[in-house]
Structure formats: structure tokens, C-alpha cells
Amino acid sequence: MAEYVVEFGRDGRPIEADGRLDAAAFHRNHQAIRAVLQQFLAGKSGDVVEAGSGTGQHVVDFARHIPEVTWWPSDLSEQHLKSISAWRAHAGLANIRSPLRIDLSNPEWCAEMHNGSGPTNLLAVFCANVIHIAPWRVAEGLFAGAGRYLRTEARLFLYGPFKRGGKHTAVPLWAVQARRQAYRAQQCSVR
Ligand SMILES: C[S@@+](CC[C@H](N)C(=O)[O-])C[C@H]1O[C@@H](n2cnc3c(N)ncnc32)[C@H](O)[C@@H]1O
Numbered sequence: 001m002a003e004y005v006v007e008f009g010r011d012g013r014p015i016e017a018d019g020r021l022d023a024a025a026f027h028r029n030h031q032a033i034r035a036v037l038q039q040f041l042a043g044k045s046g047d048v049v050e051a052g053s054g055t056g057q058h059v060v061d062f063a064r065h066i067p068e069v070t071w072w073p074s075d076l077s078e079q080h081l082k083s084i085s086a087w088r089a090h091a092g093l094a095n096i097r098s099p100l101r102i103d104l105s106n107p108e109w110c111a112e113m114h115n116g117s118g119p120t121n122l123l124a125v126f127c128a129n130v131i132h133i134a135p136w137r138v139a140e141g142l143f144a145g146a147g148r149y150l151r152t153e154a155r156l157f158l159y160g161p162f163k164r165g166g167k168h169t170a171v172p173l174w175a176v177q178a179r180r181q182a183y184r185a186q187q188c189s190v191r
Pocket of ligand 1: 127
């Protein structure tokens with residue numbers, strides 16, 4: 001596993017026998033995130049790709065509450081792809097596709113995005129808590145792929161900590177530093 005990839009399950013939360021991982025943050029943020037997507041997707045049908053899905057919990061929540069849309073989870077990590085598949089099987093929802101193996105540092109993302117076997121009517125790409133933990137080339141690849149695959153009226157949604165004018169807008173600096181130390185302790189890194 002790449003050194004910057006978060007390993008869910010290392011925070012003491014149990015891993016289900018089928019491989020389902022549980023992210024603490026999901027329980028805090030999923031309703032607020034879903035509300036924003038619901039607003040944009042109201043009255044639309046088509047495909048949404050989630051980039052860097054992690055455990056797979058968000059995509060299940062989206063698919064359950066926004067059933068007109070077909071959801072395409074994705075990740076780079078084998079353990080996370082397994083968790084996404086396990087959550088997908090557990091949910092039993094018809095509007096979640098098998099996870100795509102997308103390495104966002106590759107601007108083409110994956111073959112399915114352009115060979116007709118993946119999403120064909122892309123309404124949006126959603127990406128949470130990825131670009132601040134990964135090397136900058138991952139953000140560059142995310143934007144390059146979004147620019148290539150999203151139509152003009154489609155949207156890229158990003159969730160995570162951001163700076164404006166050099167200052168963190170979402171969380172106090174001490175919290176970011178504390179998280180950085182915590183991740184370092186787990187051999188991960190946060191910029
Ligand atoms: C902090 S987790 C966030 C997971 C999920 N989006 C969430 O908010 O719960 C970061 C995710 O980014 C994924 N990731 C890191 N580098 C990546 C890359 N180059 N391409 C695709 N996914 C990547 C990791 O495997 C991990 O699942």
C-alpha cells in the first residue's frame with residue numbers, strides 16, 4: 001500500500017469478516033455531503049463516479065437516497081476495493097456498479113472511462129478527502145480526468161480541508177497539525 005494511503009481499520013474500528021471497513025468520518029459528514037449532491041442531482045438521471053471511495057460507505061448512502069443515479073465507486077487500494085465490493089454486496093442496491101480501479105495520478109483514470117464499459121452519461125464526479133492526503137500529481141490527475149470526461153453542465157465535487165488566502169477554512173490549524181502527527185504515527189502523510 002502506498003505510504004500516503006489511509007488504512008481504515010487501523011484506528012481500532014472492527015473490520016467485518018467480509019472486508020467491510022468503517023470510517024469514523026463517514027458517520028459525521030455523510031448527511032451534509034449527500035444534501036449537496038441531492039440538490040445538484042435532483043431531477044437528473046445518469047452516472048456519477050466517486051473517486052477514492054475508501055470504505056465504500058458514501059456510495060452506498062448516495063445510491064440508497066438518490067436512486068435515479070447509477071453510482072460508480074473507485075479506488076486505488078486493493079483493500080479499499082474489497083471493502084467497497086463488500087459494502088455493495090451488503091447493500092444489495094441495483095444502482096451501484098462494481099468498483100473501478102482508478103489511480104487518479106493517471107490522467108486517463110482507467111480504460112472503462114473511455115472504452116464504453118464504464119459510465120457513459122456522466123453527471124458528476126465526487127471526491128472526498130483525497131487530494132490533501134495524496135501527492136499533488138493525484139490532484140492533477142483528478143482535474144485532468146474530470147476535464148476530459150465531464151460534459152459542460154456536469155460538475156466535479158470536492159470535499160475536504162481547504163485553505164483560502166493561505167488560511168485553513170474548515171478546521172483550525174492545530175487540528176490539522178494534530179491529524180498530521182496522527183497520520184505520521186501510522187506511516188501515512190498529510191500535507
Ligand atoms: C482519506 S481516504 C478518503 C476515503 C473516502 N473518500 C472518504 O471520504 O471516506 C483517501 C482515499 O484516497 C485513496 N487514494 C489515495 N491515492 C489515490 C490515487 N492515486 N488514486 C485513487 N485513489 C487514491 C485511498 O486509497 C483512500 O481510499
